[in-house]
Amino acid sequence: MDDFQYHAPSSVDGVLSALRGADDGKVLAGGMSLVPVLKLGMAAPSDLVSLRNVPGLSDIEDHGHCLKIGACCTHAQVAASSVVQERIPALAAMAGRIGDPQVRNCGTIGGSVAHNDPAADYPAACVGLGATIITDRRKISSDDFFGSMFETPLEEDELVTAVCFPIVDRAAYAKFENPASKYAVAGVMVAEGDDGVRVAVTGAGAGVFRVAEMEAALADDFSADAVSGIGVSSDGLLSDNVAGAEYRAHLVTVMAKRAVEACG
Amino acid sequence: MPAVTMTVNGVSRSADVEGRTLLVDFLREQLALTGTHVGCDTSQCGACVVHMNGQSVKSCTCLAVDADGADVTTIEGLANGADLHPMQEAFREHHGLQCGFCTPGMVMSAIDLVNRNPSPSEGEVRHWLDGNFCRCTGYHNIVKAVMAGADAMGGGS
Numbered sequence: 198m199d200d201f202q203y204h205a206p207s208s209v210d211g212v213l214s215a216l217r218g219a220d221d222g223k224v225l226a227g228g229m230s231l232v233p234v235l236k237l238g239m240a241a242p243s244d245l246v247s248l249r250n251v252p253g254l255s256d257i258e259d260h261g262h263c264l265k266i267g268a269c270c271t272h273a274q275v276a277a278s279s280v281v282q283e284r285i286p287a288l289a290a291m292a293g294r295i296g297d298p299q300v301r302n303c304g305t306i307g308g309s310v311a312h313n314d315p316a317a318d319y320p321a322a323c324v325g326l327g328a329t330i331i332t333d334r335r336k337i338s339s340d341d342f343f344g345s346m347f348e349t350p351l352e353e354d355e356l357v358t359a360v361c362f363p364i365v366d367r368a369a370y371a372k373f374e375n376p377a378s379k380y381a382v383a384g385v386m387v388a389e390g391d392d393g394v395r396v397a398v399t400g401a402g403a404g405v406f407r408v409a410e411m412e413a414a415l416a417d418d419f420s421a422d423a424v425s426g427i428g429v430s431s432d433g434l435l436s437d438n439v440a441g442a443e444y445r446a447h448l449v450t451v452m453a454k455r456a457v458e459a460c461g
Numbered sequence: 462m463p464a465v466t467m468t469v470n471g472v473s474r475s476a477d478v479e480g481r482t483l484l485v486d487f488l489r490e491q492l493a494l495t496g497t498h499v500g501c502d503t504s505q506c507g508a509c510v511v512h513m514n515g516q517s518v519k520s521c522t523c524l525a526v527d528a529d530g531a532d533v534t535t536i537e538g539l540a541n542g543a544d545l546h547p548m549q550e551a552f553r554e555h556h557g558l559q560c561g562f563c564t565p566g567m568v569m570s571a572i573d574l575v576n577r578n579p580s581p582s583e584g585e586v587r588h589w590l591d592g593n594f595c596r597c598t599g600y601h602n603i604v605k606a607v608m609a610g611a612d613a614m615g616g617g618s
Contacts, residue, residue, distance in 0.1 A: 203480035297592025302516045
């Protein structure tokens, strides 16, 4: 790992100015994605700006129509939150299955969405539930936020400060996970709310994607049978030593069925 | 180089470290606390688990500078003189180790579990140990040890 300048400012403004003063600055939250990236040499930022001294980024607020989850909330915190468990149980359950306990103790929601790993769970939760990503300067809908792998519309000096999840009528997440890393080989979040039915897939493609045909079928008949005959094309899906593209395509339908069944 | 100060096993320790120094390397190389092991170095195997501010973390994936001000406990901080911590004693009693490489991380992870869940079921123990790999034992005696250790801890460290 190349060395870097380390900063630990105590305010969002301090974070932004440290990023602006850096040639190639990166924000460090829990580090569960970024530190492995640095160790592998996949990135070599000139500066790391830690969020550990910035107050007010770890709150979970119930705003009635939505839950606002601070960017530095850990996966363990979201999983154990009685508010999240009561209001969006599928989100608490999803957070409780990310990585392993030690990863959940450090990894954060803001870090996960900003990193946009194609096999991470939060992108599916955000897109499936219709969440809005809040930054220091704007609000971005999940549909516009998550691009292809590791791509987001975030500016170099922009900080995710929170994610707002609308309260939905029902939702569930099903994933087929890599047994070692716990990353999704294919993970599907299904949700029904004011926004209609949404089906979001992570792990299978180069980035999270929705399956319009499944959404339409579930809007008509919310049952596992409604999606059991709907497949996704393996064109463009990921293929690696864990699973080929065709197997991933198969898993998408299986996980979608399981998620619908789990919605009850 | 940035200066870092943290409490390790109850003692305040300060040093200058490079930004890129991992917490596990700080513990092992600068503080000579070699009970914390490096296995996979990719935050999967759990040999490097320590407690930071009361929670188990993988020290191979934490930066030492980011632990500035933290309260860190390693495997060396558990025993009271010659008296092993109840979880360590349970691993010995139930043959919860063979080569011992994964054991420090297993013990630190298990204590975090019991601090949260004083009477875990066998299933809960197995699920919790998701992030700790053992290539010798097949886990059965580790699970027995954790459950016995939980009983012996009587609901917390």
